[in-house]
Amino acid sequence: MSLPIPIYFILFILLNVAGKSDSASSKGFSLRLLPLFSPESPMYPGNLSQLERIDKLVEMSKLRAKHLASMSVSNASVGPEKIHLDVYLSRSLYCVEIFLGTPKKSQFLIMDTGSHLIWTQCLPCINCFKQSTPIFDPKSSSTYQKIPCYHPLCTQPFRCVNGQCVYESTYADGTTSSGVLSSETFTFPDKSSFTELPIRVFGCANDNRGAHFSSISKVSGVLGLDTGKLSLLGQLGEADRRRFTYCFVPSNPSMEATSILRFGEDARMQGTNFKTTPFVRQKISTHFYLNLEDISVGGRRMGFTEETFSLRRDGSGGCIIDTGSATTHLAREPYNTVTQYFDEYFTGHGLHRVENIPVLEYCYQYVPNFVAYPSMTFHFQGADLEVKPKNVLISDGTSYFCVSLLPSEGVTVIGALQQQNTRFLYELDTNSLKFAPENCANDRL
Incomplete structure (x- = not known):
């Protein structure tokens, strides 16, 4: 076996947007994955040399490992029910385009198997990092609701502040993210149609502070896919739906094949x-x-x-x-x-x-x-x-x-x-x- 030279192996999720809505009863859906270094990527870093790409990927991996280690020990500043947000948004590997609210609005989120709560920037902003696409406005959606303080989910580590149930995440470098716990309809493009899912809890973030929220891109937040009950997997409903599968395609400039991320009944061996x-x-x-x-x-x-x-x-x-x-x-x-x-x-x-x-x-x-x-x-x-x-x-x-x-x-x-x-x-x-x-x-x- 000879050593392959290209390493355009890093992928991000970019979903198909054509088609009409299916009912929320759908138990499976599948999403396309495309290379991070493609100009289509919301986090496209520009036309980098091979050495620059290697350098960027190694830097990303070092930051990621440090983040995962800090979130795992017992004295971590973010509890298991709070957002495990990788604050280095511009250095993340994957993103997903979802549609939020009614009528549905496009949002790009980091897809992260190491994160918990689903999260996106929302208006009105106290402090928001720069986003090249419109920030989600809850007032424009007929299906948006805030989680009330008396709701069973509004318990530690969440808390009631000024009549609103809020989350807050603080990191070792001083970066913070906070907002209002909410519920909303999320729509996922699937083949030639859409799959609508009522997400009972997500973070509508309007106060994000720290030096690492400085990148300008279409990315607005995080799609958590870990084992927590408030991640996307935890909110898919029946136990047989709480699964996903992927198969990462190695990079090859002569190939146009893309990787597929599959959920629920679509996720099979x-x-x-x-x-x-x-x-x-x-x-x-x-x-x-x-x-x-x-x-x-x-x-x-x-x-x-x-x-x-x-x-x-x-x-x-x-x-x-x-x-x-x-x-x-x-x-x-x-x-x-x-x-x-x-x-x-x-x-x-x-x-x-x-x-x-x-x-x-x-x-x-x-x-x-x-x-x-x-x-x-x-x-x-x-x-x-x-x-x-x-x-x-x-x-x-x-x-x-x-x-x-x-x-x-x-x-x-x-x-x-x-x-x-x-x-x-x-x-x-x-x-x-x-x-x-x-x-x-x-x-x-």
């Missing part, structure tokens, strides 16, 4: 050749934790102990599968072990280490006729996920390639690059993750 591993639940965080037992590189097991990736009682450690991280982060000790073995492997094959690459630590001279790239396997409880070499390594396209792993202080995060060409099915009713290798380019609406 084909055949029986799939593996299943349980989610690990903890009280502090609603992220998707997995029990990672060991790692192999090129067929050689590293032999990590049971405690290496375990989730601790205070919420530290553990392994999260995440769509918001570009690449995988390993806790410091296993990171050192894995990357040192990669180093021994490549130098043993005569490849020279490249020392002056600022974004990734273990980089090597690119040799066109070298094909002996190793795979990497994550050994989860009852299920092994093999990551092909093309999803372990990234390159500038001309002179070097790098091991696409980053160190983390505690938590391990399985990123989007390492999930390509594998179908993942998240099921809340069975508390499990199913996955199987697949040519994701064949997935169609």
